[in-house]
Amino acid sequence: MILLGPATLAELRGHERACKASVVLGSHGLAPPETFSLRKALIEPDDADRLHLLNCGFAACTQGRSGRLTDLDAELLPPETRQRADSFLRPAPDSSRRPLDLRSAPQLALLLACADAANGPWVIIDGNHRAIAQQLRHGSLAWVPVFLCIHPAIATWSYVPASFRQTAALVAEQADRPSARQILRLCARIEPHPQQQRDLTAACSGFAAWDELIRAAEAEDMAPLLLRHLTTAKISLPDVARRTLRLLSVHHRQTNLILIKMLGRVLALLETQGIPALAHGGAALCQTLYPEPGLRPLSGLDLLLADKDIAPACALLRQHWFSTLAETETSAVLCQTADGVDVRLRLSSSSQDFSRLLRNAVSCAADGVRMRALAADEMLLHLCPLACASYKLITSADIVGLLESRSDFFSIQ
Amino acid sequence: MLRHSAKARSTDHPLFQTAKTMNTTQRFTLNPDYKAEQFDDEVLLYAVSAGQGVYLNETAFLVWEMCGRGLSAAEMAAQLEAAYPEQQEVIGDELAAALDSLLENGIIHPAP
Numbered sequence: 001m002i003l004l005g006p007a008t009l010a011e012l013r014g015h016e017r018a019c020k021a022s023v024v025l026g027s028h029g030l031a032p033p034e035t036f037s038l039r040k041a042l043i044e045p046d047d048a049d050r051l052h053l054l055n056c057g058f059a060a061c062t063q064g065r066s067g068r069l070t071d072l073d074a075e076l077l078p079p080e081t082r083q084r085a086d087s088f089l090r091p092a093p094d095s096s097r098r099p100l101d102l103r104s105a106p107q108l109a110l111l112l113a114c115a116d117a118a119n120g121p122w123v124i125i126d127g128n129h130r131a132i133a134q135q136l137r138h139g140s141l142a143w144v145p146v147f148l149c150i151h152p153a154i155a156t157w158s159y160v161p162a163s164f165r166q167t168a169a170l171v172a173e174q175a176d177r178p179s180a181r182q183i184l185r186l187c188a189r190i191e192p193h194p195q196q197q198r199d200l201t202a203a204c205s206g207f208a209a210w211d212e213l214i215r216a217a218e219a220e221d222m223a224p225l226l227l228r229h230l231t232t233a234k235i236s237l238p239d240v241a242r243r244t245l246r247l248l249s250v251h252h253r254q255t256n257l258i259l260i261k262m263l264g265r266v267l268a269l270l271e272t273q274g275i276p277a278l279a280h281g282g283a284a285l286c287q288t289l290y291p292e293p294g295l296r297p298l299s300g301l302d303l304l305l306a307d308k309d310i311a312p313a314c315a316l317l318r319q320h321w322f323s324t325l326a327e328t329e330t331s332a333v334l335c336q337t338a339d340g341v342d343v344r345l346r347l348s349s350s351s352q353d354f355s356r357l358l359r360n361a362v363s364c365a366a367d368g369v370r371m372r373a374l375a376a377d378e379m380l381l382h383l384c385p386l387a388c389a390s391y392k393l394i395t396s397a398d399i400v401g402l403l404e405s406r407s408d409f410f411s412i413q
Numbered sequence: 414m415l416r417h418s419a420k421a422r423s424t425d426h427p428l429f430q431t432a433k434t435m436n437t438t439q440r441f442t443l444n445p446d447y448k449a450e451q452f453d454d455e456v457l458l459y460a461v462s463a464g465q466g467v468y469l470n471e472t473a474f475l476v477w478e479m480c481g482r483g484l485s486a487a488e489m490a491a492q493l494e495a496a497y498p499e500q501q502e503v504i505g506d507e508l509a510a511a512l513d514s515l516l517e518n519g520i521i522h523p524a525p
Contacts, residue, residue: 246457247466250450254461340446340462 001047001118001148007038012111012147019108021126023054025149029158030113030125036149039117040109045142045391046181050120050171051112051131055161057081058128067123067161072135081129088133102134102144109145113154116175121167123160125149142391178203180213184222187229188393190290190401197233204230210241214248220393221297223248228295253294256286258341260293263301264367266345269320275313277372278304278350278361280382284373287364289401296394300344304357304374307349314347352378376406437487440524441480441512447520449477458520467518476511480521486512 009025016024026033043051051069053059059067061076077085088100102108110127114120124131134141154160155168186200207213217223227245230237237245263283270277279287281302286293305313307330314324314332322334322345331348350357361372374382380402383395446460447467456474459466469477472493479489486508493504500507515521 243468246450246452247459250457250459250466251461251464253450254448254459258461340460 001120001122002042002044003117003148004040004042007040007147009033009038012038012149015107015109015147016111016126019126021111023111023126025111025125031151031153031157036113036151039148039150041112041117041146041148043141043144043146045140047120047122048140048142050122050167051141052121052123052161052164053128053131054124055159055164058132059161061132065161066163068163069124069131069135069141072132074136077132081132084129085133085136088130089137100130100133100137102130102141103138106145109147110141111149112146113149113151113157115150115152115154115168116171117148117150119171119175121164121171122146122148123154123157123164178205178207180209180216183207183213184216184220184226184393185396187217187222187226188396188400189404190225190295190397191404192229192232197229200229200233201235204233204235204237210238214241214244217245218248221299222393222397224252224295224297225394225397249294252297253292255341256293256296256298258339259283259298259301259343260286261367262336262338262343262345263371264365264369265321266301266303266317267366267371268369269316270313271370273312273316275305275309275316276354276358277309277313278354278357279366279371279373280304280379281346281386283366284371284379285398285401287366287371288362288373289376289398289405296398300346302346302348304350304354305347306354310347310349317345376402437490438485440483440485441515441521442524443477443481444520444522449474463519465518467514467520472507473511473514476508477515477520480515483524 012025015021025036048070049068052067053062053069053072055067057078058081059065061073061078061081062068062071063073063076064071074082090099100108102110108127108130110131111125112122113125114122131141131144134144155165183200183203186196186203189196213226214223217226223245227249230245260283263279267277267279279302281300282296282298283301286296286298290296310327310330310332314327314334317334318324321338322336325333325335325344327333331346334345334347336343336345357374357378358372360375360378362375364371364373373379380399383398383402386395444460446462447458448460450457450459456469457466458469458477475493476489479492484492490504490508493508494501497504512521516523
């Protein structure tokens with residue numbers, strides 16, 4: 001959960017009225033409103049298994065009646081609940097409303113209650129139908145804005161499902177231990193910072209779950225950055241953990257070198273036919289932002305082309321080493337194997353004026369070949385929707401790095 | 414100075430015998446897939462195509478380098494003995510163990 005800042009009761013009441021909330025703070029046996037502290041927040045992808053529906057019929061729509069939103073089963077929805085959720089998913093044809101996406105609808109922010117704001121679990125006081133609709137349509141509540149109503153005794157409320165209580169007990173037990181996730185978050189930046197290094201040292205003091213940390217780091221493409229920050233902070237870690245992180249870092253470095261070499265070959269080839277291309281995504285970030293290309297694991301290569309160049313570029317690449325996995329008028333995915341590494345090359349046309357992007361591009365080199373990459377501000381605009389679609393913690397490091405690299409341009413608060 | 418951190422081997426271990434009884438004029442070629450990455454206290458050879466990495470201690474790294482320079486097993490032993498005269502007694506075993514380990518992992522191959 002990303003905690004954004006405090007909220008007032010007056011603000012919450014206004015929101016409840018605007019949403020025509022049926023369960024409001026203080027009703028249905030909840031503690032008096034003034035005993036809650038209130039915050040605004042954003043749900044993160046990792047919060048999914050700690051989000052609960054209200055135990056007043058909604059929990060019955062989940063597998064095993066757990067109440068967990070991740071256990072939601074569309075088949076178990078009673079007709080009236082389904083109808084209400086459908087009204088958000090498929091507004092009436094004559095309605096001017098668009099299908100629901102709570103991520104971009106702060107006026108529909110959910111009301112969540114919890115005892116631990118940062119770690120949950122959380123129960124949805126108001127907005128259960130909206131949450132069900134969002135879960136069914138988008139598969140997750142990640143990045144949905146919420147009001148958090150925090151009360152230490154919320155687990156005793158009768159509308160809280162049993163699994164909420166079990167999770168709350170587990171979270172309370174682990175509250176004093178630094179988690180792998182906390183350590184990873186501290187490493188989600190490119191350049192070390194004195195405060196970050198102090199926090200990291202404190203978080204790693206007595207930390208024992210190194211296996212879990214390394215697995216999580218690799219899943220989030222963070223293993224090389226984790227090693228970088230642990231090494232810079234001179235944090236001692238077990239031999240096995242250190243060697244595993246080194247192995248992963250070397251793996252990513254060597255893989256990236258092969259991918260960047262291939263990028264250079266592709267750019268040189270396109271250049272021979274006068275097809276301009278703009279690198280974006282991981283490879284562009286590696287070459288323009290990260291001090292060492294291996295710090296940023298790559299899942300493939302991404303190029304922006306002008307609309308008219310997608311088909312000729314595909315044809316050209318097919319003549320030289322690549323085969324096509326998918327192709328439309330505006331995008332294509334091609335692949336080949338280079339030095340034992342699977343290379344996925346994603347070509348797409350820009351939704352913006354390509355010549356403007358090209359004019360503002362940053363020049364650098366990929367294996368000695370001139371490469372043009374999206375400028376930092378354009379890269380940010382490009383990254384943010386991608387981060388919402390498939391978020392990994394490395395994207396946070398990318399975004400922090402981009403913002404810090406252009407502190408003259410972006411006002412950071 | 415000259416240490417080998419690999420598991421202790423008894424001399425009847427088949428791999429030990431392989432290197433120990435190897436023709437001392439044997440030379441080796443490096444598997445080009447493996448690239449060396451040096452850290453402060455150790456060296457990692459990694460082949461991205463195989464997805465395999467092997468940590469080398471100081472002795473094994475020296476041996477790997479000498480294989481790359483085309484030295485025979487006898488020439489390697491002579492160089493090591495000259496560099497570490499105080500450890501002459503163990504150099505033969507250390508060299509055999511390092512060669513075994515490198516051969517076993519496909520990092521070097523006997524030159525034709």
